[in-house]
Every structure is written in structure tokens, then in C-alpha cells.
Amino acid sequence: MIYRETGQFKTSYASDQQLFPILQDRVVVIGFLVFAFAVVPFVASEYLFRAILTPFLILSLAALGLNILVGYCGQLSLGTGGFMAVGAYAAYNLALRLPDLNLIVVFILAGLCATVVGAIFGVPSLRIKGFYLAVTTLAAQFFLDWLFARVGWFTNYSSSGSVAAPPLEIFGYPIQGPVHKYLFVLAIVCVLALLAKNLTRGAIGRSWMATRDMDVAAEVIGIRPLHAKLTAFAVSSFYVGLAGALWAFVYLEAWEPLAFDVNRSFELLFMVIIGGLGSILGSFLGAAFIVILPIALNQLPTKLGIPLSTASISEIELMVFGALIVFFLIAEPRGLARLWAIGKEKLRLWPFPH
């Protein structure tokens, strides 16, 4: 009943092809955006902004980037952490060496650096597939880890290998407080999510999906695998690199290569798998699951007033978190986004299921 589209007639191509063809979806999405932009900044606490929402949004962006590559184009990658590091260190060096550059330009250039690196490491994908490709991207991860830990130039010869981001400022307007940072990240994520949604609906996205579903068939119908695969690597790396720059500049503010190690790559891959492969919404749901759930589990016993030692809370957090991953994947292997779609189907028939 709630999701019934009866009576919503599409009378033009534009209305048929719009982003959210169902009125209810449009209302929900616009309502959500209004809520995120206009209500949250006034009601949320500083902790929520700094420790939950900002990292959640940034990692959503990285998951979105990875989802383009893994979910839409079917190229398994374990080098995401490395590409994030490229973005972070590129932004650091650009900001350091060209101090007059506008921050937006710095972030975009950092994303483009990651794009170039990503496309280069994407070249093997033309010859190898599946697990073999995963291994070559893993090599990219280790190479990039090594590069930023060992080549002093990238860290401005910092003695400890740890570097600090310069103060954030756009057009002379400082981005300092938690609310500013949140809105800044939110705006970037919204623009890029919209872009990703449209990319995946268009010709490029369709060529990615065709390559994912069956690359031989895709070649037969005239899709160039070189073009499809390398654009997927490039676009994905742009998103991931930008997320890396934001993670470093906005969230951590001072970081070492360890912040982008292979665990980060796995974490992002889990987000994409749990959230839903080949789904924009899934990237956000997966990021929420992996970022917010452990923190929530960690605080739950204290909030409920159960006296437990710090060690047992952490152990319980890990156990429950692991169990929930298994549970959700058994319940719906295609991820949380699929669960949401099923829920929508149910709501369409509710309260009279047949």
C-alpha cells in the first residue's frame, strides 16, 4: 500500500527516465537530504558529527568508489587502501607545495592522481580476471604502502613518517567546527553519489555491467573491454582517492601509512559485499554497518547500565559483530540493499499480501 505506484502515469520520456521514477522514493530521498542538510546540523551532538557521521560519509564515498569497480564492473580489487593513500598523500603534497591552491582544487587534483595510479594498476585486468586480479591489486596495495612509508619526499621527510594536514579553508572561509566539516563532506558525497548514480545508468555504466556479466558477450556486441575496464578503474580510483584525501584531511588530520593499510582495503570490500554489490544505496548501508555498528555495540553495555570490563566489552563487540555479518549474509547474500528492496516489495502489497 505504501509503495503503490498506481496512478503515477509516465507521460514523457523524461518522467520515465528520471532518477527515482516512483513518487514515494523521490519524497523519501528529498526528505532525507533536507533532513541531513537542514535538520541534523542543528540537533546532532559534536560527538555524532566528529566520530560517527563524518567517518561514515567518507568511508561511504570510498565504498561507493569500490562498488563501481567490484559491483558494477566485476573487477575484484584489494588495493583500495593504497588508492586512498594516493589521494591522501597527493592532497598533502599539493597543499604543502602549492599553498595558494584552493582546497577544492587540491581535492580534485588528488582524486585525479589516484585516477592515474588506479588506471595504471588496472592494466593487468585486461589479461587476468577474478582471484588473479585480486592478487595483482593486492600487489598495488603493498607497493603503495611501501612507497609512502619509505620514500621520504612524499611525507616531506617527516622523521616519524606521520604527516599533518594543513588547516582547511575554502575561499578564505575556514572549515573548522564539526558542523562545517560534516556539511563539507556531505556536500561532496551527495554530488559524487548523484554523479555515480547517473554514470551507472548511462552508456558507461551499461558497458561496465555488460563486462561484469559476461565479458566475451560484451565484446561481441561492440563494447571495448580496454575502455570499459580502465574507465571503471579510473572512476573508482577517483572516488577512492578523494575519500582518502577527505579521510586524512577532515577526519584524522594527522596520519601515517598504517591508516591506509591492507586492513582498510578488506574493510571496504566487506562494506561493499555486505551492503550490496552493484548498488549505490548498498555502499552507504555497508559503510553504516561496518563503521557504526562496532561503535554502537561497544557503547551498548554502558548505555544499558550493564557493568562489564573494557576488555569483555571489546571481546563481545567482536563476537557479536562477526555473528551479525554471518547472519546478514545468510539472510540475504546479495546484501543489505537487496533486503531494502525486498522490504519495499513487501510494503507495496501490505497489508494484503497474496
Place this chain on the structure above:
Amino acid sequence: MKHAWRIKAAAVALAAVGGLAMAADALAQAKEIFVPVLVYRTGPYAPNGVPWADGFVDYLKLVNERDGGINGVKIAYEECETGYATDRGVECYERLKSKKPVAFSPLSTGITYALTEKAPGDHIVLITAGYGRADSVDGSVFRWNFPMMGTYWDGADILVQHVKKKGNLKGKKIALVYHDSPYGKEPIPVLEALSKKEGFKLMLLPVTHPGVEQKATWLQIRQQRPDYVFLWGWGVMNSTAIKEAIAVAYPRLQMYGVWWSGAEPDVVPAEQAAKGYNALALAHSAENDRPIHAEMMKFLYDKGKGTASDKKEVGQVLYNRGMLSAILTVESIRTAMKKYGNKVMTGDQVRWGAEHLNIDANRIKQLGVAGMMVPFHTSCSDHGGAHSARIHTWDGEHWSYTSDMYTADYKLLRPMVEASALKYAKEKGITPVDCSKEK
């Protein structure tokens, strides 16, 4: 089919509950002074993290139980598990920040680096006793960092001073086996400067986190036979390194750990074979017979209120270091109270206290930790205060001192500290304050 739907429905319901459970509340207790405790009681660094955390918390408990707080103001505290991960540490910092904390002791150089960016804006003091950024000794740039008790640059210099006593270092080879993180990399610039000055060759051997895989590193050591190995490890990396040293028959007598690589959890797994292993010990080792330890027993452990699960832990190396960190925090608050009155302090007031800390021999005795600290005082230009350490050696069962107290050579280190701090100030656009005008 029906069954499958039920599972899916449960999954949806669970997801919804999870979303709702994210409610945040912040109740600051106005009558108590809040000291946050960042700990790691799980993960590969837990063997070392646990005794430190127990010592820290026990001292806060002791002050509450014995004295009824600091000058009558009770201490409230809360632990937060970081797992030695920087992003989780930042989350903990944000979580505990709402309770108006005055000083953080993150016990991780990586987290210290991240918090160094955040603490000044939030007006929170960072007391990093025996770790953290070495250049934060310079208080004119690092207003909120206090690397008390000794920095890694002090440690590197003292180790070289010690091995130099055994003979000229010209043409000798020293290997640094280090944790590949800001913590492990911290001593490198000083060792490089000293290698030029003293004429020894420095081998840098990084070990990746968490440090359980060191076969290749130790094969290299077997090949190259350095005259000394400096170990800059933490957690399981230390015990693994000692075991690997035994496997390649590298003499333990020529191995020197930093003060984080010289505690019971590091040597006990290797048992008797670790005999002869040396490590820096700051000014304290595994003393367990000082008045403070008796008071810990009397006020906490005899009443079943102690934090450690086994009271044998009281007086271990890392327990003592955690306790001393807490002492420095409490003393900073106490110094601030002398100026601002006996009430709940703000971060700014505690910063003043930490910058004007004066712990003389008499005060050390009063605190019940005689012989475990060197007398020191902090100032704007020296946020560290103490730069001394000595060596202790494991005899198979106990740690015992095997050297006199050394003091780091600030003729060499001071220009490096100032250059590094200035570089940081330039990158961040900070104008250093003039220390001669600070009161």
C-alpha cells in the same frame, strides 16, 4: 520458503533496532574532575597495554579512596578501548570529550599524532609520559603536548651513550629493529645524526604491524652481524624479536630495547633464554616495595577494589609506568589548583599546571615513589622536564639496574627539536609563542 522469509524479516527488524540504538547522551558531572583513560586490553598489544592501564586506573582509584580526590575534588574516569588503532583512538577521544576531560594519555604515538591536531582546538592537555612526539618538548609550538619523563630522542641518545662506554663506536654496526609506525620511526633522525658524529653504521630494519613475522629481519641480522641491536618494539613484537634472536643465536647481551621493549610480558615468554637482555628503564623498573605499592594493597587490593586481575601485577614495569603517568596527570591538576583554587579545573588551567610542574626529591618521596622518578620541572620551553634513563637487565627472573642514570645530550638534541618544531609550525601556520614572556 516461509522460513526464509522469517529470517529476512528478522534481519530487517534487527537492522531497524540497530539504527534506533544509536542515541547519544552526554552528562557531564560538574562536581568531579574527569580523567579519560584510553586503553587497549585486547589485540596484539594487549599483553603490554593491560598492565599499563591497570596501573593508571589504580592510581586514580587510590587518590579517590585514600585522599577523597585531589584536594577534595573527586576524580571521575572512564576507559575506552582503542586497540592501538588510530581511527578508533580518535573515536574514543571524541566520545570522552563530551565529559569535559582535562588531560588525555593515549599510550600510542600514532594516536598522539592525531590528537595533537585536535587537542589545541578543544583545550585538552596531552600528557605522553615516555612516548609521543619528541619535538613536542618545544612548548612554544606544541602548547598542549607534554612528553614528560623522556622522549624517544632522549632514549636513542642514551642508548648510544651507553654502548659508547663499552668502546669506541667508529666502524661499528648498530641495527635498529623497529615497529613500522610513528612510534618506531621516531628515534631514526637522532640515530642518524649520532651515526655521523660517532662514525658507526646504522642498519634500519622495519617490522610491520603487528610484528609476529620477523624471520627475514633476523636472517639479515645473522648475515650482517651488527655489534648492537636496538629494539624499538611493542606488544607481541617484543617477545617475538627475543625469540627470533635466540633462534639465530644473536647474543642477548648485545641487544638493547627501548623502555617499551623491556617489561615482563616481553621476556617471560622466552623464559630463561631471554637472560642477559637489556632495555632502557626510564628512571623506574619493576619496583614493588615502595610505600605506594603498600598503599595500593591496603586501599584497593585488600578490599577487592583493585583493577588488575592478579595482584602480582602491581609493581611490574608497565604497571609502574601507567601509575607514574597517572601521577603526572594528577600532579598537573594539583599544580593548577594551587593557582586557581580547589575546584573542578578546565583544560586551560591544567595546561598551566602541566607547564609549571615542579616535582622535587621531597615531593617524589611524599608520593611514595622514591627512586622511581628523577626530580624535574617543566617550563614553556621544555615541556618534557626529565630526560634521564638507565639500563636494566633481565636475569631470567627479575629486572635489575645495570647502569647509572644517563641524561640525554641536549646540546645535540635541542637544535633538532627546535628545527623540527619550527617545520611543523610552518606547515600548520602556527606562530610560536615567546617563552620568555610566558608566566
